[in-house]
Amino acid sequence: MSKKFTVAVVGATGAVGTQILECLEGRNFPVQEIKLLATASNAGDILEFHGQPVTVEEVKQDSFEGVDIALFAAGPAIASQLAPVAAGAGTVCIDCSSAWRMDADVPLIIPEVNPDALAGYRKKGIVSSPTASVVQLAVALKPLHDFAGIKRMVVSTYEAVSSTGNRAIDELRVQTGELLNGRPAKVDVYPHRIAFNCLPQVDAFNDDGYTREEQKVIDETAKVMAATIKTTATCIRVPVFYAHSASVNIETGKKLTPEKARELLKGAAGVVLVDDPAESEYPMCMDAAGQDEVFVGRIREDKSIANGLNLWVVSDNLRKGAATNAVQIAELLVEKYLQ
Numbered sequence: 238m239s240k241k242f243t244v245a246v247v248g249a250t251g252a253v254g255t256q257i258l259e260c261l262e263g264r265n266f267p268v269q270e271i272k273l274l275a276t277a278s279n280a281g282d283i284l285e286f287h288g289q290p291v292t293v294e295e296v297k298q299d300s301f302e303g304v305d306i307a308l309f310a311a312g313p314a315i316a317s318q319l320a321p322v323a324a325g326a327g328t329v330c331i332d333c334s335s336a337w338r339m340d341a342d343v344p345l346i347i348p349e350v351n352p353d354a355l356a357g358y359r360k361k362g363i364v365s366s367p368t369a370s371v372v373q374l375a376v377a378l379k380p381l382h383d384f385a386g387i388k389r390m391v392v393s394t395y396e397a398v399s400s401t402g403n404r405a406i407d408e409l410r411v412q413t414g415e416l417l418n419g420r421p422a423k424v425d426v427y428p429h430r431i432a433f434n435c436l437p438q439v440d441a442f443n444d445d446g447y448t449r450e451e452q453k454v455i456d457e458t459a460k461v462m463a464a465t466i467k468t469t470a471t472c473i474r475v476p477v478f479y480a481h482s483a484s485v486n487i488e489t490g491k492k493l494t495p496e497k498a499r500e501l502l503k504g505a506a507g508v509v510l511v512d513d514p515a516e517s518e519y520p521m522c523m524d525a526a527g528q529d530e531v532f533v534g535r536i537r538e539d540k541s542i543a544n545g546l547n548l549w550v551v552s553d554n555l556r557k558g559a560a561t562n563a564v565q566i567a568e569l570l571v572e573k574y575l576q
């Protein structure tokens with residue numbers, strides 16, 4: 238009989254955490270026992286796992302005793318503080334936050350893209366999952382990079398509010414209702430109203446005028462795919478609940494025709510090609526929401542340069558962008574290192 242594991246989910250009550258529970262269930266991850274952890278304000282709440290009630294506990298320093306794998310979806314502060322404590326007690330930590338992503342001793346993993354890098358988890362006992370927009374970009378672009386060598390890419394992301402967590406989902410819902418009823422909308426989570434608006438700001442600004450999210454797209458793409466790929470990014474927050482979209486322009490070393498790109502993507506792991514413009518078929522948030530795949534379409538030549546291609550890439554930020562990727566990392570850990 239294959240081994241089963243004691244698994245903790247830190248941030249189990251959050252937007253990503255609840256999806257992690259669904260993924261563990263839906264993918265039948267070999268769970269012996271599950272611990273659901275959150276802040277004191279939600280301790281005592283009851284969530285369900287495989288039809289059984291599980292009580293949420295407040296996360297503490299000693300929460301990880303006997304835990305084999307901890308999936309962290311509680312933000313960078315708690316991951317910085319507690320992942321080393323948990324790892325020191327023998328728990329392998331998989332973190333969805335930005336806390337450890339650029340640490341040279343922590344692998345940043347997308348199983349379809351760089352599974353071999355997972356071996357590096359032994360250095361600190363911590364593995365990171367990239368920011369959601371990088372997950373979908375890398376899954377879509379890796380097969381094209383392997384064939385044609387991406388030299389440069391220009392990315393514009395259109396990011397759903399759920400990537401800011403449950404508070405932002407509520408804010409878009411409430412603001413939309415208020416405005417449709419002729420009442421003023423209260424602004425809390427973002428610097429401006431998000432309902433019926435687009436914000437050219439995702440996260441805080443750095444001194445050079447880029448936002449932290451834009452810098453993550455640049456840095457994490459290089460770490461996950463190849464440092465030779467030069468990336469520039471503009472990240473836009475849009476009034477969509479679930480699924481990020483990205484307009485991507487790539488310049489390759491070798492000629493890559495749209496036909497060849499479609500052929501490469503058709504067989505690629507985790508990718509669904511939706512590219513029939515004559516029938517108005519292309520990836521859309523409303524189709525990607527709740528799905529685990531990365532959807533790619535609108536593939537066409539960039540006629541302004543010799544070797545250029547444009548694509549449109551859509552994926553659910555809570556699923557493949559966070560929860561599904563984290564659970565797939567756990568599956569890979571179990572398969573390769575923890576049996």
Ligand SMILES: NC(=O)c1ccc[n+]([C@@H]2O[C@H](COP(=O)([O-])OP(=O)(O)OC[C@H]3O[C@@H](n4cnc5c(N)ncnc54)[C@H](OP(=O)(O)O)[C@@H]3O)[C@@H](O)[C@H]2O)c1
Pocket residue numbers: 247248249250251252253254274275276277278279280296309310311312313315333334335367368369399400401402403404554555558559
């Ligand atoms: N949302 C996405 O699309 C996405 C994608 C990739 C990565 N991520 C990353 O995943 C993490 C979680 O994001 P989210 O969207 O799920 O946020 P969220 O909806 O705000 O949920 C945050 C969760 O973390 C818990 N938490 C917060 N501070 C804590 C603390 N000090 N101690 C223990 N638990 C704490 C919360 O518990 P309470 O409910 O008790 O407050 C809640 O369960 C973030 O680092 C985010 O950057 C998110």
